[in-house]
Amino acid sequence: MSFHQFPRIETERAPVSAGRSLLLIAGMSLASAGGNAVAATYYVAPGGSDANPGSFDRPFKTLTAASRKLVPGDTLYARGGTYVERLVISKSGTAAAPLAVRAYPGETPVIDGQNRLAANWSNLVALTGTYIEFSGFEVRNGLGQGINMVGPHNIVRRCDVHHHAARGIIAAGDYSLVEASTIWWNATDNCRLSTCPPTKTPNGGWGSGLSAAKDPVDGLTQHAVLRGNTVFNNWGEGLSTFQADDTTLEGNVVYDNWAANLYVSDATNAWVAGNLIYFSANPAVGRVAINIALADEKGTPASRGTTLVNNLVKGGSLNLKWWADRRFPQGKLQDVLIANNTFVDTQSTNVQSASLAIDAAAHVNVQIRNNLVKQDTAPRCINVGAGDITFSANLWSKAPNAAASAGNDVVGSPQLAQTGPVAAGALTGDYFTLTPTSPAIGRADLLSDVLDDYFGTPRDTTPDIGADEF
């Protein structure tokens, strides 16, 4: 397993000139560059006209018409205002010359489905081409999915995606990247509130907020990265990956999602690191559910190689749960590392329940190490069934059952800081930090997969239990 590191999220750059710019590729004639030597900058504004040339002063009117002008290297800036259209970007960039469809700096273009577009689980925005960057938009009020990243190598960045009947964003194409976006109040077909529109009756199924899943090319979404997003109050799972390989779920804040906050299912080599995952005391969706859910629904593929490290987890009905779904009863945990996570008090009152619950199965090579489990409320720290599971150097606030015990455990209060706000949207990592006399300090195993902590601080040679290196 490799340690994932990423460059900083790109900051917005202002256009170099207000108007069509021509950039000749150095050393190439127009002819030798195959006609793609010109990188154009276009503009679109709700008050424009599709008969315009798309200049700053004479912008296009619709994103659809404007997007059809784009060739590799081009940038389209969308001015602030509301666009009522379904947008399919079918043009493609290249690795060296991607297409960019961006909010004009300092403005917010809104794509509004007005609760009538994208019916029957279609898409309000679809990126069917490749090497497209789509950034800075609010995308709202669709009857289907908010954004479907169909093609490979596409980027969604700094978008605000909400009030869709189905999924908020699905990263389907290989090498999709979704970052710095906010995804909330989606999957509203499953809304259980009397205040939801009367046409939205629960139908037994639900979508999710943000998922890497379901590549239409080969059924397997490979190498998707979902990082630095905020995902909350969705009426299904919040953040998930399924029918996928090598998904990165990193640095996200995920809370109060109806079905579960984070769900890994039918996925190989998922990397789940440095996320803040919690339920507040009074979720807007009306219930508290599982924080981290692991289960295979279909076994296509059977999950294997999941890594969960440096996550901060608080207040679920359970904080982590693996079970064998009845649709794939032979499911199991295989080659799984659960390390240096901090799990804090569930909200269950059932003394038989637990913060972590792993049902019995033919598990293979499961490592549960260096986790901090604080459970002051009634439930246990862990319920674990039979299987090939290795426990080492975990901190339990109260003694676990024998199957989860190890000689290098710490049993006792972790002395967490537990400072700062805890309300929905306000909780931060500071709540989970260690205090100077915490018995978690210096008691963890050295692990090559955990070189830093939740905050990005490097681990020292005597690493600490949990997600914070003191």
Ligand SMILES: [Ca+2]
């Ligand atoms: Ca694929």
Ligand SMILES: [Ca+2]
């Ligand atoms: Ca240390």
